Amino acid sequence: MFETTPIVVGLDIGTSKVCAVVGEINDSGGLNIVGVGQSKSRGVRKGEVVDATLAGEDIRNAIVEAEQMADTEIRSVYLGVTGGHIRGLNNRGFHPVVSNDREITDDDVQDVIKNARAINLPAENKVLHVIRQLFLVDGQDGIVNPVGMFGASVAVDVHVVHGNLNRLQNPIRAVKNLQLEIEDVVFSGLASSLALLNNHQKEMGSLVIDIGAGTTEFVVYSNGIIKHTGVIAVGGDHLSNDLAYGLKVPLSRAEQLKIDHGSALVEPEIKGHTITLTNDLGIPEKTINLEHLRRIMSLRLGEIFQLIAKELDQSDLLSHVREGVFLTGGCSRIPGIETLANQSFHLPVTLGKTNSISGLKSALDQPEFAAAIGLARFGSFEMRKRSQEKPGLQTTITQTFKNLFGRS
Numbered sequence: 001m002f003e004t005t006p007i008v009v010g011l012d013i014g015t016s017k018v019c020a021v022v023g024e025i026n027d028s029g030g031l032n033i034v035g036v037g038q039s040k041s042r043g044v045r046k047g048e049v050v051d052a053t054l055a056g057e058d059i060r061n062a063i064v065e066a067e068q069m070a071d072t073e074i075r076s077v078y079l080g081v082t083g084g085h086i087r088g089l090n091n092r093g094f095h096p097v098v099s100n101d102r103e104i105t106d107d108d109v110q111d112v113i114k115n116a117r118a119i120n121l122p123a124e125n126k127v128l129h130v131i132r133q134l135f136l137v138d139g140q141d142g143i144v145n146p147v148g149m150f151g152a153s154v155a156v157d158v159h160v161v162h163g164n165l166n167r168l169q170n171p172i173r174a175v176k177n178l179q180l181e182i183e184d185v186v187f188s189g190l191a192s193s194l195a196l197l198n199n200h201q202k203e204m205g206s207l208v209i210d211i212g213a214g215t216t217e218f219v220v221y222s223n224g225i226i227k228h229t230g231v232i233a234v235g236g237d238h239l240s241n242d243l244a245y246g247l248k249v250p251l252s253r254a255e256q257l258k259i260d261h262g263s264a265l266v267e268p269e270i271k272g273h274t275i276t277l278t279n280d281l282g283i284p285e286k287t288i289n290l291e292h293l294r295r296i297m298s299l300r301l302g303e304i305f306q307l308i309a310k311e312l313d314q315s316d317l318l319s320h321v322r323e324g325v326f327l328t329g330g331c332s333r334i335p336g337i338e339t340l341a342n343q344s345f346h347l348p349v350t351l352g353k354t355n356s357i358s359g360l361k362s363a364l365d366q367p368e369f370a371a372a373i374g375l376a377r378f379g380s381f382e383m384r385k386r387s388q389e390k391p392g393l394q395t396t397i398t399q400t401f402k403n404l405f406g407r408s
Ligand SMILES: Nc1ncnc2c1ncn2[C@@H]1O[C@H](COP(=O)(O)OP(=O)(O)OP(=O)(O)O)[C@@H](O)[C@H]1O
Pocket: 013, 014, 015, 016, 017, 018, 041, 046, 047, 048, 082, 211, 212, 213, 214, 215, 216, 235, 236, 237, 255, 258, 259, 260, 262, 328, 329, 330, 331, 333, 334, 335, 367, 368, 369
């Protein structure tokens, strides 16, 4: 009988573009990107949907383009979400082992995770992910899988990602209005990290930073587990705003200057260099000081890195990031950004590359697509997991993330 190859679709509704990535899952469970659709994003500010009608049109355009390229019909998506309201926190749950022989079972593990996710959140917040870290049995820590061990009590550390329910529902509604099913909702920062990091990098300790147009997401892994997730509602749009204000040019001009002449560094040799802006008729209109332009960019980018460093320093996390910092998102294209990040974190810095994913090079090489590719990858793992499960057994997001973002 003819069987179609299963597909997974990652949908990232970004501030500057909406992007849909179609992946095929090959026989060995690997992900092969076969289609990408993109549309300019007009209904999103700082990573959040603020105009559902415009966002809906842009999502539809991206989906249609991806369908055409992949020559398939898209019925469901893995949806990325972000925004300054999203928070990550670590929590510990406890559970007494009740069986007579005190052998820890799968049920005990489910129960202790349930307890770990019972955190006091504001009523308007919703848990997005509960990601397992490590277990403790009778106080002995560092246990990856306690099933089959003996003990009187089991505890688990989890990383919980949560956000404001109403604000999370805006992108969900925009997608559902297009008669598309949502397989799962995933924090975009986690998705980007999934596209970039291999297991070794997660073990050694890595910081992934995705700097987009309206938000910057960051995720820390160490010893193979997620230690921290965060979002700052600042990105490339703010660089452009700063340039428009500081150089006294219209925003569209500022955006172009950023892309054509921008840098994260103010190198001494550019001192005195100027850029002449011309009007529509080609007549010189204004002169821009290049040093001034780059200083504005350097200050804002440096501030983003400092905010992240400060947040991570509070939990002494930077010392765990031994493999280094991986930059992605559109702003990782800014020349000199690795050097600036290196100066801010005092760690090796690399421009992130998608790993263990095949297919369209035009998609895999673009830092803007990391989140959407990671969403498709998330989907491929989830599908594989489902196909391996006994019928009737539901995959929980906790189990999935255990495999994806923790040890595998
Ligand atoms: N060569 C470049 N130089 C400077 N900035 C760039 C360059 N290329 C892209 N950018 C900036 O990257 C940003 C877009 O990145 P990206 O596509 O990752 O954002 P997004 O996913 O739409 O937004 P967000 O994740 O914040 O919601 C824009 O601010 C754009 O100006």
